[in-house]
Amino acid sequence: MSIDTETAARVAKLARIKVEDEALEGLAQDFNTILGFIEQLQEVDVEGIEPMTGVTPMRLKRRPDGVTDGGMQDKVLSNAPDAREGFFAVPKVVE
Amino acid sequence: MTELPKMKIAEARDALRKGDVTAIELTEACLKAIDGAGPLNAFVHHTPEIATEQARAADARVKAGDAPALCGIPLGIKDLFCTKGVPSQAASRILQGFRPEYESTVTSQLFDAGAVMLGKLNMDEFAMGSSNETSTYGDVVNPWRAGNDETKLTPGGSSGGSAAAVAADLCLGATGTDTGGSIRQPAAFTGITGIKPTYGRCSRWGIVAFASSLDQAGPMAKDVRDAAILLQAMCGHDPKDSTSADLPVPDFESMLTGDIKGKVIGIPREYRMDGMPDEIEALWSEGRKMLQDAGAELRDISLPHTKYALPAYYVIAPAEASSNLARYDGVRYGHRATLSQGDGITEMYEKTRAEGFGDEVKRRVMIGTYVLSAGFYDAYYNRARKVRTLIKRDFETVFAEGIDAILTPATPSSAFALGQEQADPVQMYLNDVFTVTVNLAGLPGIAVPAGLDRKGLPLGLQLIGRPWEEGDLLNTAYALERAAGFVDKPAKWW
Numbered sequence: 001m002s003i004d005t006e007t008a009a010r011v012a013k014l015a016r017i018k019v020e021d022e023a024l025e026g027l028a029q030d031f032n033t034i035l036g037f038i039e040q041l042q043e044v045d046v047e048g049i050e051p052m053t054g055v056t057p058m059r060l061k062r063r064p065d066g067v068t069d070g071g072m073q074d075k076v077l078s079n080a081p082d083a084r085e086g087f088f089a090v091p092k093v094v095e
Numbered sequence: 096m097t098e099l100p101k102m103k104i105a106e107a108r109d110a111l112r113k114g115d116v117t118a119i120e121l122t123e124a125c126l127k128a129i130d131g132a133g134p135l136n137a138f139v140h141h142t143p144e145i146a147t148e149q150a151r152a153a154d155a156r157v158k159a160g161d162a163p164a165l166c167g168i169p170l171g172i173k174d175l176f177c178t179k180g181v182p183s184q185a186a187s188r189i190l191q192g193f194r195p196e197y198e199s200t201v202t203s204q205l206f207d208a209g210a211v212m213l214g215k216l217n218m219d220e221f222a223m224g225s226s227n228e229t230s231t232y233g234d235v236v237n238p239w240r241a242g243n244d245e246t247k248l249t250p251g252g253s254s255g256g257s258a259a260a261v262a263a264d265l266c267l268g269a270t271g272t273d274t275g276g277s278i279r280q281p282a283a284f285t286g287i288t289g290i291k292p293t294y295g296r297c298s299r300w301g302i303v304a305f306a307s308s309l310d311q312a313g314p315m316a317k318d319v320r321d322a323a324i325l326l327q328a329m330c331g332h333d334p335k336d337s338t339s340a341d342l343p344v345p346d347f348e349s350m351l352t353g354d355i356k357g358k359v360i361g362i363p364r365e366y367r368m369d370g371m372p373d374e375i376e377a378l379w380s381e382g383r384k385m386l387q388d389a390g391a392e393l394r395d396i397s398l399p400h401t402k403y404a405l406p407a408y409y410v411i412a413p414a415e416a417s418s419n420l421a422r423y424d425g426v427r428y429g430h431r432a433t434l435s436q437g438d439g440i441t442e443m444y445e446k447t448r449a450e451g452f453g454d455e456v457k458r459r460v461m462i463g464t465y466v467l468s469a470g471f472y473d474a475y476y477n478r479a480r481k482v483r484t485l486i487k488r489d490f491e492t493v494f495a496e497g498i499d500a501i502l503t504p505a506t507p508s509s510a511f512a513l514g515q516e517q518a519d520p521v522q523m524y525l526n527d528v529f530t531v532t533v534n535l536a537g538l539p540g541i542a543v544p545a546g547l548d549r550k551g552l553p554l555g556l557q558l559i560g561r562p563w564e565e566g567d568l569l570n571t572a573y574a575l576e577r578a579a580g581f582v583d584k585p586a587k588w589w
Contacts, residue, residue, distance in 0.1 A: 008461075015417060015464040016424075017457055018445035027461070030520060034462055037521045038406045041478050044485065051480030055308060055487065055537030056295045056562065060337055075196040081431035088426050091440050 099124035104321040118153035118167025137260040140215035166209030171269040186230040189451025199301025208328040217256030225526035227255025238263035238585040241550035251281030258285040276530025279542035283505035283555025294537035295340035298333030306415035323347035350566035356390035361498040365401035385578035398489040410479035417463025505555035
């Protein structure tokens, strides 16, 4: 499997990372090196093996579905690059 | 009495209680050592006001006869831990200016135990790296040099700042985190001790996430006893982390007897790698002899899927990272790119993340995105998770056959020069070849310094334990430490 610049551009788009056109070639090469390394996994016989979901067998704890926290709008917004009138502000989303 | 910052935690604890030293004296001596260690670039955010306040409180508690375990012990905290009101940016530009409104569970527990925070420690960006060269703060320099050669060496990564700070005696101990070897590899490169506990021992709450199914916090310390003392304070169940184990934490320090008679130590044949330097091979064989002389039984074992651990890791960790790092979008915290006229929200995301993430982080996020994308999810991600099951099963099989711990080299080499391995990402990944299996299987692993190579650089051995048996593992490490008698320190040049 070889990654071309078009695929690299598509992945960058999916990851929401802007990559300049002239950098796509190098990126595709990096992907190919890494995916070439990962390719070894195809040798392993995984027939009938369950994919791991959690490394330590444990049952997630249950708790009543109630509000236990909140009411800290100032703290929640304190690190926002642009907070206005109690909201996170972003560029216009809907025309 | 030992020069203050050079003290071990156990020693300082006793001296504080006896009144031979005060927490303020100890803290000021460490702050001075940090001020004089700029060239190492280990501490990146200094918190002398917090340290002084905590030290004063510690002295008051000692005086009142109410001193908890770590009362007055000055520590460095890896930048991955969120510390309230103090910059916590995972060595990333994207978190520039971020000051958490909360404290991570692990650091809360350390402070409750009386510890003093000297500052935040440098690391690889988002803990992605093995040489501390991906940090937005610049490289950390290893306090060790190869004899008179002035070449700057890596302290390893990702907990490179923690390793350098402890090795250079800027603090008495430090926190680290380990996703594929990020505590154990830098510990080995700097001649200190570092343990990654069983997955679920330490709460991950408030630690910036890299790969949530692999990440664990752990201590980096000057010896096994100090590691046991720190680990004790860091562990425990936390309702805020659903993967944190609700199990009692034993008294690790009291388990350090050094008696390992009758323990069965496994030597995995798959860890004898082609092209492994003879010095690593020799150290491993000395380690075997040390444990045997201490009364342990050695047994050759097989962990057949070892070879596939690194490739499986480089699917699973980037996949989880791509999901975890989706939160850095320029909306809620950290960096937001300056936008051009007409830019919408997608441009904001894309520009913010392009400016905020470094190259290695971008690479891993995109690899993760690729292996999770439609059409590749089964071939890569699901296959890697199946291989992970097999890797864990390898360990379960040998433990069921009576193996108590497994001895391996910690790293495939000693510390290398900064800049040496940047070109090829896969070459850098090979640093974790002996450590990454442990994260995939969720096991505890410890790196213990065991000797110097021909260049005069430290080399470490790794012991891998059964799940939840950190106490037993620390005791085996303690026996190894006593037999190895490693006391070398880097000569001060900074």
